[in-house]
Amino acid sequence: MGSAQEAAAGIVRTDPDATDPYASTRPHAGESAGVLRSRAVGPLEAVQLLDEHGNTHHDATFSPYVEALDADALRGFYRDMATVRRFDTEATALQRQGELALWVPVVGQEAAQIGSGRAMNKADYAFPTYREHGVALTRGLDLADLLKLFRGESNGGWDPRECNFHLYTLVLAAQVPHAVGYAMGISRDLAADPTTEPAAVTAYFGDGSSSEGDVHESMVFAASYDAPVVFFCQNNNWAISVPFEVQSKIPLVNRAGGYGIPGIRVDGNDVLAVYAVSKWALEHARNGQGPVFIEASTYRLGAHTTADDPTKYRMSAEEESWKAKEPLLRLEAYLRSEGLADDAFFEQVKNDGDELAAHVRKATLALGGADIRQKFATVYAQAHPLVAEELAWFENYEASFGDAQSQPSTTQGGAA
Amino acid sequence: MSTMTIAKAINEGLRATLRNDPKSFLMGEDIGSLGGVYRVTEGLKAEFGAHRVMDTPLAESGIIGTAIGMALRGHRPICEIQFDGFVFPAFNQITTQLAKIHTRSDGQLSAPVVIRIPYGGGIGSIEHHSESPEALFAHTPGLRIITPSNANDAYWMIQQAVECKDPVIFFEPKRRYWLKGEVDTENAPGDPFKAHVVREGTDATLVVYGPLVPVALAAANAAAEDGHSVEVIDLRSISPIDFDALETSVNKTGRLVVAHEAPTFGGIGGEIASRISERCFYSLEAPAIRVGGFHMPYPVARVEEHYLPDIDRMLEALDRAFAY
Numbered sequence: 001m002g003s004a005q006e007a008a009a010g011i012v013r014t015d016p017d018a019t020d021p022y023a024s025t026r027p028h029a030g031e032s033a034g035v036l037r038s039r040a041v042g043p044l045e046a047v048q049l050l051d052e053h054g055n056t057h058h059d060a061t062f063s064p065y066v067e068a069l070d071a072d073a074l075r076g077f078y079r080d081m082a083t084v085r086r087f088d089t090e091a092t093a094l095q096r097q098g099e100l101a102l103w104v105p106v107v108g109q110e111a112a113q114i115g116s117g118r119a120m121n122k123a124d125y126a127f128p129t130y131r132e133h134g135v136a137l138t139r140g141l142d143l144a145d146l147l148k149l150f151r152g153e154s155n156g157g158w159d160p161r162e163c164n165f166h167l168y169t170l171v172l173a174a175q176v177p178h179a180v181g182y183a184m185g186i187s188r189d190l191a192a193d194p195t196t197e198p199a200a201v202t203a204y205f206g207d208g209s210s211s212e213g214d215v216h217e218s219m220v221f222a223a224s225y226d227a228p229v230v231f232f233c234q235n236n237n238w239a240i241s242v243p244f245e246v247q248s249k250i251p252l253v254n255r256a257g258g259y260g261i262p263g264i265r266v267d268g269n270d271v272l273a274v275y276a277v278s279k280w281a282l283e284h285a286r287n288g289q290g291p292v293f294i295e296a297s298t299y300r301l302g303a304h305t306t307a308d309d310p311t312k313y314r315m316s317a318e319e320e321s322w323k324a325k326e327p328l329l330r331l332e333a334y335l336r337s338e339g340l341a342d343d344a345f346f347e348q349v350k351n352d353g354d355e356l357a358a359h360v361r362k363a364t365l366a367l368g369g370a371d372i373r374q375k376f377a378t379v380y381a382q383a384h385p386l387v388a389e390e391l392a393w394f395e396n397y398e399a400s401f402g403d404a405q406s407q408p409s410t411t412q413g414g415a416a
Numbered sequence: 417m418s419t420m421t422i423a424k425a426i427n428e429g430l431r432a433t434l435r436n437d438p439k440s441f442l443m444g445e446d447i448g449s450l451g452g453v454y455r456v457t458e459g460l461k462a463e464f465g466a467h468r469v470m471d472t473p474l475a476e477s478g479i480i481g482t483a484i485g486m487a488l489r490g491h492r493p494i495c496e497i498q499f500d501g502f503v504f505p506a507f508n509q510i511t512t513q514l515a516k517i518h519t520r521s522d523g524q525l526s527a528p529v530v531i532r533i534p535y536g537g538g539i540g541s542i543e544h545h546s547e548s549p550e551a552l553f554a555h556t557p558g559l560r561i562i563t564p565s566n567a568n569d570a571y572w573m574i575q576q577a578v579e580c581k582d583p584v585i586f587f588e589p590k591r592r593y594w595l596k597g598e599v600d601t602e603n604a605p606g607d608p609f610k611a612h613v614v615r616e617g618t619d620a621t622l623v624v625y626g627p628l629v630p631v632a633l634a635a636a637n638a639a640a641e642d643g644h645s646v647e648v649i650d651l652r653s654i655s656p657i658d659f660d661a662l663e664t665s666v667n668k669t670g671r672l673v674v675a676h677e678a679p680t681f682g683g684i685g686g687e688i689a690s691r692i693s694e695r696c697f698y699s700l701e702a703p704a705i706r707v708g709g710f711h712m713p714y715p716v717a718r719v720e721e722h723y724l725p726d727i728d729r730m731l732e733a734l735d736r737a738f739a740y
Contacts, residue, residue: 181485
């Protein structure tokens, strides 16, 4: 089949000679501002409102979302990104000092997380993976709570209902159908009571998880029931050591059309574009128009976890090329060139970050409330005889050591 | 009191739940207009609408995964898995997610999802349609597993499953769907997690659940003809197991036989044998004996009669117990 025939048949192939598989094609005529409607077409150019040099680009659909923001909000994006990066550095240090079993660095992905997180309303709900530290910040979590999981104090660490931010999920993609179900629940609530506050859900996952069956089933359910959910895929190019090309032969955004879901590809290191695109998608979902898929192209500048060693599987030149595109530098350049922020602002952000880091360190080192009895108490919500029996045995067993210590031993030595 | 089949009793139980709890709804494959492949949900879509009786895409992990999300939002999903052998695509969602939500949230969240699964063999069906995977789920802390053996329990236990704050797997003995019984729709039979003595006896305790309860009753009748008085206990709940009821019975009879369709190795019978051996060591006249499926994938229908515990296999086990 020739390429023209293939195109007519809806077959999308990447150009093997192209270094960037995304760069070879433009949006099809008639497509609106990077929004891929539900049909199979070629890869989209990513929506970008702020390039790596700090220059802005206009987009008829998405720029208005940014133009509606005041200087405080724009500075807030920088503050959030710098804060989560400082937090990330502190958590990594805590792991290196033996205070955490593991840490999952977020460095490089701050724009994707802060932009999408800031786009959510209070009533919206987020279902994170295990790396959404930036989203957690935007939802109002005390970031110290995130470390309880990694210190072995709790498998959760916070009440998800307080900030509408679900617990971290470590089984890849398992949280994605939960997000769709939660969104279906919102629809049910609206149907039962029209005064329910409209809300949408953001389902976070990565390029690696996109290969999991749960993502496929989630997209099917979301499309079938018009669930108010935004699938937010951070494509950071690496699933631990396996490059994106092994996960997919086509840009992930192209998969959305196959489900009948609008897809948008966005520069995931451009916080303004991520914010605008997410805002559009959440409104789309909240307004009852169904799910949206967003592929945020970004890069994991650090290791997958503190147990990982990227030098074994990727070139430093690649990392360097992405460092030039990282999210904070371009926003700082923009804020300075527009006169929106001065040295004093950046100094203040740094000091505040140090203060947060100190709080996180102090709170983490002060942890120590984990109690096996609390684990017995939470296996079930209702009383359970087996759990009660085992707890009683455990209490007796523990108490037996207390008795042995408090009484002079008569058998020790004699038995030996 | 009215007479109905187990399938109809579950249907009526679901109808009562849908009426009483506006947050409850059914979801599953082919449960709407068709009424489910066993017609257990027949007529419910017509009565309550597609919103309360949801036909889903053909995706078991998606069914349980989205049910978890809806439960987190405060809804009460009652999911149907079409056949026992088709639950495995949802195994991850059930064991790594559903079972753990309450504890990993330190008790703050709960996901009271009910999962209905027709299980067991003896219907001459094809591969993956006759299995008994209950032990796999019983081994997972955080889940509750119950299974009715008669119409009255079927009517009430499905409603009690929905009322429970924990996730419940409700195994339906599919070869007994058409077994008729009296249903008292006014008075609930009490705690669904307690065992019932369904035939009193003094010489041996025969523990069964779900599809094997009628077989055990027939075996006890046959044993009576030989002069042995066999007490039959319907476990009803597989997690938790009502060990107190078993202990009371075995202390009286001195002999224990446990039977289930699932493979004996690593099964519920082994757990019961071990715990009762500890609890009743000085009362036991014989070792606890298990009757169950062989250590093989569920066999083809032409030979399933050799695989399934029947009256003779239960009598053979009882004879062995009496021989000590």
